[in-house]
Amino acid sequence: MHQFHVKYNFEFERKIKACFIGAGGHSFRNVYAAFPYAPVDLVAICDQNEQRAADYARQFGALRHYSDANEMLEKEQPDAVFIVTAYHPDGRVQATDLALDALRRGVHVWMEKPTAASVEEIEALREAGRAANKFVMTGLKKVFFPAIEKTKQLISSPEFGRPASIYVRYPQALPAAEDRAVLKKMTSFLDHIYHPGAILHYLMGRVSSLVYDREPFNGGSVTNLRFESGAVGTMHLTAGISGSSPLERLEIVGENANVVVDNGVKLTYYRKANRPAYGRSASYIVPDETAPLVWEPEFSLGQLYNKNIFYLGYVPEIVHFCESVLADTPPVKGTLDASLEIAKLFEAYRFGPEGERIVLN
Ligand SMILES: NC(=O)c1ccc[n+]([C@@H]2O[C@H](COP(=O)([O-])OP(=O)(O)OC[C@H]3O[C@@H](n4cnc5c(N)ncnc54)[C@H](O)[C@@H]3O)[C@@H](O)[C@H]2O)c1
Numbered sequence: 001m002h003q004f005h006v007k008y009n010f011e012f013e014r015k016i017k018a019c020f021i022g023a024g025g026h027s028f029r030n031v032y033a034a035f036p037y038a039p040v041d042l043v044a045i046c047d048q049n050e051q052r053a054a055d056y057a058r059q060f061g062a063l064r065h066y067s068d069a070n071e072m073l074e075k076e077q078p079d080a081v082f083i084v085t086a087y088h089p090d091g092r093v094q095a096t097d098l099a100l101d102a103l104r105r106g107v108h109v110w111m112e113k114p115t116a117a118s119v120e121e122i123e124a125l126r127e128a129g130r131a132a133n134k135f136v137m138t139g140l141k142k143v144f145f146p147a148i149e150k151t152k153q154l155i156s157s158p159e160f161g162r163p164a165s166i167y168v169r170y171p172q173a174l175p176a177a178e179d180r181a182v183l184k185k186m187t188s189f190l191d192h193i194y195h196p197g198a199i200l201h202y203l204m205g206r207v208s209s210l211v212y213d214r215e216p217f218n219g220g221s222v223t224n225l226r227f228e229s230g231a232v233g234t235m236h237l238t239a240g241i242s243g244s245s246p247l248e249r250l251e252i253v254g255e256n257a258n259v260v261v262d263n264g265v266k267l268t269y270y271r272k273a274n275r276p277a278y279g280r281s282a283s284y285i286v287p288d289e290t291a292p293l294v295w296e297p298e299f300s301l302g303q304l305y306n307k308n309i310f311y312l313g314y315v316p317e318i319v320h321f322c323e324s325v326l327a328d329t330p331p332v333k334g335t336l337d338a339s340l341e342i343a344k345l346f347e348a349y350r351f352g353p354e355g356e357r358i359v360l361n
Contacts, residue, residue, distance in 0.1 A: 004316070004319065006037055006304055006315070007037070007039075008036060008037065009035060009036050009037065009038065009039070009040065012039035014039060014326055015039040015040055015041040015322075016039060016040060016041065016078075016079045016080050016108075016322050016325045016326060017041050017043055017076075017077075017078045017079045017080075018040050018041060018042050018043065018078055018079065018080050018081065018082060019042075019043060019044045019045070019046065019072055019073060019076050019078040019080075019081045019082070019107075020032070020042060020044070020045045020046070020056075020062070020081070020082045020083075020084070021046050021047075021069045021072075021081060021082070021083045021084070021085060021095075021098055022046075022047060022082075022083060022084035022085045022086075023045060023046075023047035023049065023052040023053050023055070023056040024047075024052075024084060024085070024086065026084060026112070027082075027084035027112075028056070028059075030308070030309060030312075030314045031082065031084050031112070031139075031314065031318070032056065032059075032060045033309055033314070034309045034314045034315045034318045035060065035318070037304070037309075037315045037319070038315060038318045038319050038322050039319075039322045039323075039326065040318070040322060042060060042061060042062045043062060043063050043064065043076055043078060044057070044062050044063065044064040044065060044066060044072050044075075044076050044078075045057045045060070045062045045064075045065050045066070046065065046066040046067065046068065046069045046072045047065075047067065048067055049067070050065070050066075050067040053065035053066060053067060064076070069098055069101065070101060073101070073102060073105050073107060074105075078107055079107070079108060079325055080107060080108040080109065080110060080321070080322075080325050081098075081102045081107050081108070081109055081110070082110045082111075083095040083098050083099060083102070083109060083110070083111040083112065084111075084112045085098060085112075087184075087187055089184070090183060090184060091117060091182070091183030091184035091185075091186060091187050091190075092116075092117050092121075092183065093114050093115070093116050093117050093121075093190075095111045095112065095115075096115065096116040096117070096121050096125065098111075099111050099115075099125060099128075099136055100124065100125065100128050103125075103128040103129055103131075103132040103134050103136070104128065104132065106132055106134060107134065108134045108135045108136075108321075108325050109129075109134070109135070109136045109137070110137050110138075110139065110318070110321045111136065111137070111138055111139065112138070112139045113138050113139055113140060113191075113194035113195075113198075113339075114138075114190050114191060114193075114194050114339075114342075115136075115138045115194075115336065115339035115342075115343070116339070116343065117183055117186075117190055117346075118343060118347065119340065119343045119344055119347055121343075122336055122339050122340045122343050123340070125336055126336045126340070129336065135321075135324055135325065135330050135331055136336055137317075137320070137321045137324070137331040137333075137334040137335070138194075138334045138335075138336075138338070138339050139314075139317050139318075139334060140194065140198040140202075140317070140333065140334040140338060140339075141195075141198075141312055141313035141314055141317055142195050142196075142198045142199050142202070142313065143198050143199065143202040143313070143333050143334070143338075144313030144314075144316040144317045144320070144333065145264055145265075145311065145312065145313045146305070146310075146311060146313075147261045147264060147265055147266070147267045147295070147311075148199060148202065148203075148250075148261065148264075148313075150267055150295070151203065151250070151252065151259050151261055151267065152202060152203055154259050154269055155203065155252050155254060155259060159257065159271070159272060160254035160255070160257045160259075160272075161254035161255025161256065161257060161272075162229075162231070162254060162255060163203065163204060163229070163231055163252055163253075163254055164231050164232075164253050164254060164255065165231060165232050165233060165234075165252070165253045166200065166203060166204055166225075166231065166232075166233040166234075166250070166251065166252045166253075167233065167234050167236065167249070167250065167251045167252075168196045168199055168200060168233065168234070168235045168236070168248075168249075168250050169196075169235075169236045169238055169247075169248060169249040169250070170192065170195055170196040170235070170236075170237055170238065170247060170248055171237070171238045171239055171240075171241050171245075171247050172188070172189060172192045172193070172196075172237045172238075172239055173188065173189070173218055173219030173220065173237070173239035174189055174212075174214050174219050174220075174221050174237065174239075174349060175189065175219060176216070176219070177354065180349070180350045180351075181350075181351075186346075186350060189346070189349065190346055193342060193345060193346050193349070194339075194342055196235055196237075197341070197342035197345050197346075198338065198342060199250065200225070200233065200235065200345075201338050201341045201342065202333070202338070203252060204227045204229065204231055204233060204252075205227055205228055205229050206227065206228045206341055206360070206361050207225050207226070207227055207228075207341065207344070207345065207360050207361065208226050208227060208228045208359065208360060208361050209225075209226045209357050209358060209359045209360060209361075210223050210224065210225045210226070210345075210348060210357070210358055210360065211223065211224050211355065211356065211357050211358070212224075212348075212349065212352075212354060212355075212358075213354060213355055214354055217240065218239040218240030219239045220236075220237055220238055220239040220240050221235075221236075221237045221239075222234060222235070222236050222237075223235040223236075223237075228361060246262065246263035246264075247263075247264075248261075248262075248263060248264055249261070249262055249263075250262075255272075256272045256273075257269075257270060257271055257272045258270045264311070264312070265296055265297055265311055266294070266295070266296040267294070267295045267296070268292055268293070268294050269292060269293040269294075270292045271290050271291070271292065271293065272290065273286045273287075273290035273291070274286070274290070297311060317333070317334060320332075320333060320334070321334070341360075344360045344361070345360070348360060
């Protein structure tokens with residue numbers, strides 16, 4: 001678990017020399033905003049919109065700004081580059097090409113999801129990373145949520161038993177079959193499949209096969225999954241839910257035990273317990289030793305854990321990348337192997353027939 005003692009940026013003895021490509025909305029709110037808690041020496045920022053690059057440099061303490069990414073990397077010679085860009089007009093991911101350019105220059109890459117729009121492009125990134133001997137990490141924030149990390153720890157314990165089944169809920173529409181060949185029409189799906197996809201892979205391992213069905217009213221879908229471990233799962237993509245509703249719910253069942261994560265922060269561990277005698281129990285209260293365990297954050301104190309940059313995993317994912325670069329050991333989360341499995345999932349929906357079993361691995 002990433003239960004690390006948080007250091008402030010100015011307290012780190014060693015930092016990575018970093019550049020940043022992209023001065024957009026998400027990066028402003030969540031990625032630059034995480035640097036005060038990570039060993040990052042931000043030297044320069046680049047955006048095609050030069051004024052934006054200048055404004056962000058002033059705001060976030062970078063020394064220089066650029067409008068051309070290659071010029072920035074050439075002049076600055078950083079250890080690493082953070083890439084938070086968007087999509088090309090045809091729906092391809094801008095960060096994929098930028099990451100390949102950075103690797104060719106021998107620069108480690110941290111990039112936002114999606115890593116790429118196809119399995120083939122992720123394999124190209126893997127090859128380029130290997131050739132340059134540099135790391136590519138994607139910001140799979142979900143696997144850095146304290147609640148998800150704790151879930152992983154709980155389901156890996158002998159008391160939980162083997163993780164047997166999983167339910168993941170996420171609101172996302174799948175376009176109609178005739179639209180899916182057009183990558184541009186799949187942008188929203190590609191953008192979001194990374195979130196439930198990252199959770200499934202982190203907690204349950206690789207998917208071996210799946211079957212999905214889609215409803216025509218909102219584009220919601222249900223998918224039944226079989227994992228290589230033998231476990232099964234359901235992904236419910238709940239397009240059509242209310243804008244006032246929490247987005248996510250997750251449940252994993254082991255052997256006489258289960259874990260539920262609601263809304264990304266409320267974690268309940270139903271430990272192995274005997275059900276009170278049927279027809280004869282006046283109380284539902286089980287003994288303290290087997291009672292459920294519940295965690296949720298308080299929102300009163302000016303703490304770090306109740307800032308979204310912590311409970312949504314942004315600071316931990318960036319610290320993980322920086323520590324990997326500083327130690328020269330590959331990241332173990334947000335890896336290209338994880339992105340590859342998510343890309344296989346994406347392509348199964350894009351090209352695989354509805355209602356028929358599709359084999360991924
Ligand atoms: N993990 C999350 O929670 C989360 C949330 C929102 C968005 N995102 C991801 O973040 C990315 C979008 O972030 P945003 O909201 O900051 O996007 P944005 O569109 O607001 O900003 C993207 C910026 O990149 C710049 N850019 C594009 N290509 C460039 C290039 N070659 N050189 C220099 N600058 C270039 C654009 O000019 C723009 O300012 C997407 O990948 C999205 O999936 C992740």
